[in-house]
Amino acid sequence: MEGNSLRGFxxxxxxxGQLVHYTDEVxxxxxxxxxxxxxxxxxxxxTGPAVLxxxxxxxKGKRVAINVLGTWANNAVMLGxxxxxxxxxxxxxxxxxxxxxxxxxxxxxxxxPCQEVKITKDINLYEILPLFRVNKYDAGFYFSKAxxxxxxxxxxxxxxxxxxxxxxxxxxxxxxxxxxxxxFHDGGIHLRKAEEMGKALPVAVCLGVHPVISLxxxxxxxxxxxxxxxxxxxMGAPQILTKTLTANLDIPAYTEIVLEGEFVPRERFVEGPxxxxxxxxxxxxxxxxIKLNTVTTRKNPIFENLYVGRPWTEHDTLIGLNTxxxxxxxxxxxMPEVKAVNAIYQHGLxxxxxxxxxxxxxxxxxxxxxxxxxxxxxxxxNIILVDGDVDPFNLVQVMWALSTRVRPQKDVIVIPNxxxxxxxxxxxxxxxxxxxxxxxxxxxxxxxxxxxRMVDSIPEAEPYQKILVDLQKAAAR
Amino acid sequence: MKCxxxxxxxxxxxxxxxxxxKAWEVYTCNRxxxxxxxxxxxxxxxxxKRDPWFQLAGVEIESIPVFSPVPPLKK
Ligand SMILES: [Zn+2]
Numbered sequence: 001m002e003g004n005s006l007r008g009f010x011x012x013x014x015x016x017g018q019l020v021h022y023t024d025e026v027x028x029x030x031x032x033x034x035x036x037x038x039x040x041x042x043x044x045x046x047t048g049p050a051v052l053x054x055x056x057x058x059x060k061g062k063r064v065a066i067n068v069l070g071t072w073a074n075n076a077v078m079l080g081x082x083x084x085x086x087x088x089x090x091x092x093x094x095x096x097x098x099x100x101x102x103x104x105x106x107x108x109x110x111x112x113p114c115q116e117v118k119i120t121k122d123i124n125l126y127e128i129l130p131l132f133r134v135n136k137y138d139a140g141f142y143f144s145k146a147x148x149x150x151x152x153x154x155x156x157x158x159x160x161x162x163x164x165x166x167x168x169x170x171x172x173x174x175x176x177x178x179x180x181x182x183x184f185h186d187g188g189i190h191l192r193k194a195e196e197m198g199k200a201l202p203v204a205v206c207l208g209v210h211p212v213i214s215l216x217x218x219x220x221x222x223x224x225x226x227x228x229x230x231x232x233x234x235m236g237a238p239q240i241l242t243k244t245l246t247a248n249l250d251i252p253a254y255t256e257i258v259l260e261g262e263f264v265p266r267e268r269f270v271e272g273p274x275x276x277x278x279x280x281x282x283x284x285x286x287x288x289x290i291k292l293n294t295v296t297t298r299k300n301p302i303f304e305n306l307y308v309g310r311p312w313t314e315h316d317t318l319i320g321l322n323t324x325x326x327x328x329x330x331x332x333x334x335m336p337e338v339k340a341v342n343a344i345y346q347h348g349l350x351x352x353x354x355x356x357x358x359x360x361x362x363x364x365x366x367x368x369x370x371x372x373x374x375x376x377x378x379x380x381x382n383i384i385l386v387d388g389d390v391d392p393f394n395l396v397q398v399m400w401a402l403s404t405r406v407r408p409q410k411d412v413i414v415i416p417n418x419x420x421x422x423x424x425x426x427x428x429x430x431x432x433x434x435x436x437x438x439x440x441x442x443x444x445x446x447x448x449x450x451x452x453r454m455v456d457s458i459p460e461a462e463p464y465q466k467i468l469v470d471l472q473k474a475a476a477r
Numbered sequence: 478m479k480c481x482x483x484x485x486x487x488x489x490x491x492x493x494x495x496x497x498x499k500a501w502e503v504y505t506c507n508r509x510x511x512x513x514x515x516x517x518x519x520x521x522x523x524x525x526k527r528d529p530w531f532q533l534a535g536v537e538i539e540s541i542p543v544f545s546p547v548p549p550l551k552k
Contacts, residue, residue: 171512
């Protein structure tokens with residue numbers, strides 16, 4: 001069942017020509033940061049490879065994987081598609097799988113690969129794992145792609161309320177982690193309940209999992225929806241889990257590295273800054289702490305981490321389509337005219353919606369609906385509406401719509417003083433913002449527009465693309 | 478030893494390169510939790526060259542904001 005694992009996915013990437021082995025010696029800093037940055041910068045996040053670093057100074061024999069899901073080509077491989085698949089087609093395949101919901105199958109095994117190696121004393125993460133500083137002014141070495149597993153302390157046998165969430169984690173001591181979990185996160189609810197009871201909440205931190213697990217861990221699922229069941233439905237295959245050694249927690253059986261421990265109850269410790277996804281550093285805050293008691297790994301484990309910072313980065317790719325699909329389904333519940341949603345920019349601070357106009361000025365209502373979805377309330381700052389036949393993932397088409405459809409005096413709305421996203425560097429005070437709605441759709445009756453005839457799009461031209469590309473490939477030989 | 482960020486005497490060596498190469502050491506501060514490796518760029522590990530914006534010299538730990546307040550105990 002390597003198909004369920006990071007290793008299985010790396011094999012698929014390798015077959016598609018999307019994995020490279022970096023065997024020259026590198027320094028943990030600043031080289032790994034630079035290589036991660038470069039991998040995602042190739043063709044602006046579209047075609048760069050995942051990188052397996054196999055020769056890190058001081059960490060001989062240990063390996064780092066970076067940019068695993070950094071680019072759209074790698075995302076296409078995850079979706080079982082050709083690596084050249086256009087983003088709009090990836091979005092529809094993603095949405096089809098996403099619609100599978102939370103009824104996927106789970107299976108448990110014993111003696112799982114993730115527990116081939118067990119470390120229960122003298123834990124020193126600085127020596128066990130090839131850690132590195134992601135951005136120059138981060139407070140230390142961070143896990144930027146960890147899946148953190150906790151259970152509801154008031155309902156500890158409930159698998160659906162078990163949470164798998166992605167939170168930033170700083171290694172603050174040999175067996176000590178600092179972690180940012182916010183009160184509205186599902187993990188934050190577990191922590192509040194445990195602290196109200198005065199209890200230490202057991203936790204497992206999983207490093208190196210199949211990208212679909214990372215995808216679900218970073219997705220805003222409902223409190224009682226299982227990320228593992230979602231992942232199983234999405235992949236069309238059961239998720240293979242095992243139990244942690246020290247608590248009743250389920251972890252993916254093929255995880256590369258599992259850190260087991262407990263949250264320190266009712267105390268907070270300095271954490272941050274950390275270079276975040278809007279491309280700015282967060283400040284220092286006092287946050288939760290985890291004390292580890294056990295580390296288990298596969299033999300010769302791969303430490304996977306992601307580069308996050310000034311966009312485009314793997315963080316954007318990882319959350320781009322799940323943010324888009326979530327909003328797409330929420331809008332379509334009452335507005336079937338919505339054709340596609342592109343919310344890949346900065347977790348949806350800027351969103352482009354393709355929609356037909358049911359009647360005059362309808363698109364503006366779509367914009368307001370988007371602004372009042374759970375995610376859109378604090379995100380969805382810049383909302384652009386384009387016609388249903390415009391591809392919102394194709395910025396050439398979006399710019400054309402803006403150029404030829406927007407009447408500034410009628411189609412641009414600014415709503416001041418709304419909820420904002422604290423990590424948005426221009427949210428002032430942090431958490432307060434505004435909304436910008438730009439309606440770049442063609443007016444519909446009873447709205448009156450100027451009489452013009454637009455040039456048709458030519459769908460019949462599309463099959464010729466493949467013919468021409470094949471001819472081009474043949475000509476290059 | 479002195480922490481390069483909060484400049485108090487709360488830092489200590491916690492690790493050496495595990496392959497025995499002596500390539501570097503890792504230090505942590507148990508007051509502000511800054512962590513660094515001996516081989517990093519001067520702008521990261523030299524207090525004189527670090528961007529003052531990121532320094533915590535003279536900052537009381539209790540004055541650093543908390544995102545998730547400790548809730549009251551429920552009996
Ligand atoms: Zn310090």
